[in-house]
Amino acid sequence: MASEQDVRARLQRAGQEHLLRFCAELAPGPRAALLAELEPLEPEALREHCQRAAAACAGPPGPPPDLAERLQPLPPERVGSVSRSDPETRRLWEEEGFHQIALNKVAVLLLAGGQGTRLGVTYPKGMYQVGLPSQKTLYQLQAERIRRVEQLAGERHGTHCTVPWYIMTSEFTLGPTATFFKEHDFFHLDPDNVVMFEQRMLPAVAFDGRAILERKDKVAMAPDGNGGLYCALADHQILEDMGRRGVEFVHVYCVDNILARLADPAFIGFCVLQGADCGAKVVEKAYPEEPVGVVCQVDGVPQVVEYSEISPEVASLRGPDGVLLYNAGNICNHFFTRSFLQVVTREFEPLLKPHVAVKKVPYVDEEGNLVKPLKPNGIKMEKFVFDVFQFAENFVAFEVPREEEFAPLKNADSADRDNPTMARRALLTQHYRWARQAGACFVDACGARLPELLRVHTPEQILTSGPALSLSGSEEPPAVCEISPLVSYSGEGLEVYLQGREFQSPLILDENGVRELQS
Template sequence: MFRTLSRLFLPNPLDWMLKKTARKGGKKILLAWNRGLGDIALGLFAIVKRIREIIPDAEITFITRSNLHDGFSMLEGVKTIIAPNWKRGEPYKIDPFIKAQYDLVIEKPSPTDWVRWQRGMVVPKLKWDAKYDELHERFQMSSSFTWIGVQVSAETNYGLWRNWPLARWQELFDRLEKLEHVKVVLFGYGDTPKFNNQNIVDLRGKTTLFEMLSIIKHHCLGLVLPDSGISSMAYYLNATFPLRLVSLWADPNHGILKQAVVSPNRQLVHCPLIAEGRNLANVSVDAVLEQLFPMEQVGAILLAGGLGTRLGFNGPKGLFSIEGKSLFEWFCKKMPKGRPLAIMTSPLNHEETVAYFKQKNFFGLDIHFFMQEMSCFLDDEKKPIEMKGPNGNGSVFRSFEKAGLDKVFREKGVDLVTVSYIENLFARPFDPLLIHRARREKADAMVQCIKWCETDKSMGVLLEKGDKIEIKEYIGLDGLQKHQYAYSGQIAFTLPFFSKMAKKDLPIHWVRKKVKDRWIWKGEQFIFDAFTFASRVRAFEVPRSTHYAPIKGLECIESVQKRLRELG
């Protein structure tokens, strides 16, 4: 009661001390701090701001324990003295010799009481020096994985209610382990509790603050953690980089929620999960996963205009069955509910494909259909003949727009589309790594590739041309071009770029084929020729074993079935 009344009726102690010091001409100020890391951003930033408002030329120094030195160096223009014997939570004293050098010594700052005015108004900004950007390299974290940073404990001496139950953490790690491309990196100071999951890299107690923030900045798709010092330092870091910060709260009247201001990092997305009944056990693992891997603005396109002729199957290739399910069903199992899927058919298989999906009640998904165009074949004299065929996957851009689906996707909030081929049984239309990399790199097109090997001679390969990436089909290679990576057939495009390509004319590639006992020239457009028009194209490697299982002919079936059984 007295504390509440004193806040209302007595002068602000900080302002009173500062004004008194200013009247005497003092400017050297020492503050002691032996509490938490998070308070540097949440309270001490505002105290420093207030000091400079009242004493503009103030020389501000903090005396603190050694493990807070890096944090205080992120306050602009502040000096730090290390007290080597201080331990958190224990009484401390300032050497009289040190105190004598300052005009004002504040031994027990109280941000909670002294700078309450700043909540909802002041955005703390923690200084980031570019020299720290390279610190993550020491840990050799592969960019082929999606990294999720985790702090399993708030690591405070009070408030165990701040911590998510260990059973929830274990469930989260077990479920992330099933995503072969996802790894977890543990942050913090203590080394317990232990976890045995193979997808975990435990860096607790092994990084400095700057090393940890460098890893978060350059590798982490997201952070999952309770109200803690690490959450505050990451949230208020004055640097621009994409990050999903999933914070867990039993009581929202604390930390960054109580501060109630946006992060200075405009690319940071804060996803607070507040427990019912002040019990963090009520926050589910599903809720965390939904925040880590949001798919609200992503749509999928499936290229399925071909027939199953080479599989000895009379009908759309997507209806070919393996292990009791059609290729369409295998693909639709990977689609999240509520996200739009557009399937490109051709006049050869459109009616049968649509009828199949109607029979299956569209698998409960939001599915749309559009047809690619047909073009005339040419005879050996390069003259058109009556026979026609699909004009290649490069027609997807114009056909998609012609069907009005670009407008449909935009109205559904889609800004990124993934494109997959029906023949790749392991295609992942909503692969978090593909989506994360596309957004992080700000690429018009993000290409998924696999390591090239001798068996890939009939596949397209990735080539570097200046600072751009291009894909060459096997028919266009001259045998001398060096390549390391093969094209897996999966690309993520921004929807604006995808729509722009509907207005562009892609080159036609002619290949001689035998159709119905007659040799003809067939012209096709390739989807990856769109890269020529892109400002930024990027690629990344994924494991062949989990991302690429093409069913091109009957000779592929046995090996694909074996791999399906191995993956369970």
């Protein structure tokens, strides 16, 4: 371990010697911890990081003035759609996806390095329970979807197959996540097929270009964004591990989407049959101002343009069919070939430009007092996973129904969207819909039949009822019906349990059969 003198000299070269200003008054343990945290920071890289953060924050906000002229929707031939395709086409996609899974060529990769600050919890988001009757966490739901898709592929092809689960964590989430998985016996997955690795951390920077000291003995560090994936893949030899397992296709997704279909055979199959090296799932934007990034082209190159960069006029443009011209909402759900990821980590990662996030970062003042700022005071620099789309030789998008595949959990229930209540409703509404399609009937306490789901579809209905009604989880389902992923991955195989039967809410269908709970 480097001495205090060595670390001080390195910080001087970086212009960040202030990080040691309380070193002399620290006890041996905290002093050693601080030096250990500072030692890996390369002086030149640290200086450049801090200068770039301050310059980016001081730069002109907003999109390039000519962006509207450079925008184009994705070419129709590069976009697949579940709702606009015929059953035979969808069957072919699924067949190809299951085939690749059965050959052990598919892995899933979870982005789980965020701190969950907006959700208001101190533990990883994947450990969160949204209030399901089963009390399952996001991690458990995802593990069970992996087990089910392995089972379905194995049954179709008469083989035993494995979908490895790679989980990118951070300094904040690695320890708790690893402990949680061990405590729950890896949700009955083989621990050898669950690979956790850590993304890099970067110092938060004040507006004057100085790295922020969070405590006398600790620098304020933050994960380098979900685009830190590419450095982390190289740091931990993850692509080499995939190669040893024979993995060729990787499905990358975010931890906070309760409806995420892991190793989705239709998505995998579509991308493989298209010969894509990179793909993105998208949902149709609910309304022009919806705050989601748009997958489109800029100067003919695929990329995600943030909603804040598109003017209201451009966001409202519609095609001849009445559909929004820029309607492909990004949901952080991506397909990559392993060979594409190899090229990205080897050649393109240094070309990714960090994005600026201005945050409220606790710090110690010159007297050593802890300050919790009331307004943003610091800059966190992060890269985005989708910034590699521009390097793809064959990029495709795959549009899926929002109500089936996208209900993000980002905020506490005090927020008006993307909160635990909406995530729970979205999943239970999906399961109610599946149960009704399988022939189940639900009745209330008096025996009266409960209705089908009412859905808001048209722009006119949305304008009349309010845009929020078009979002997953905006309304409670008529009955509470939870279906275990171990029983059904996407609504298949439920008739044997439910067809022609009458149930009262609440209801759980799991591997032990149907259970009507006490309401």
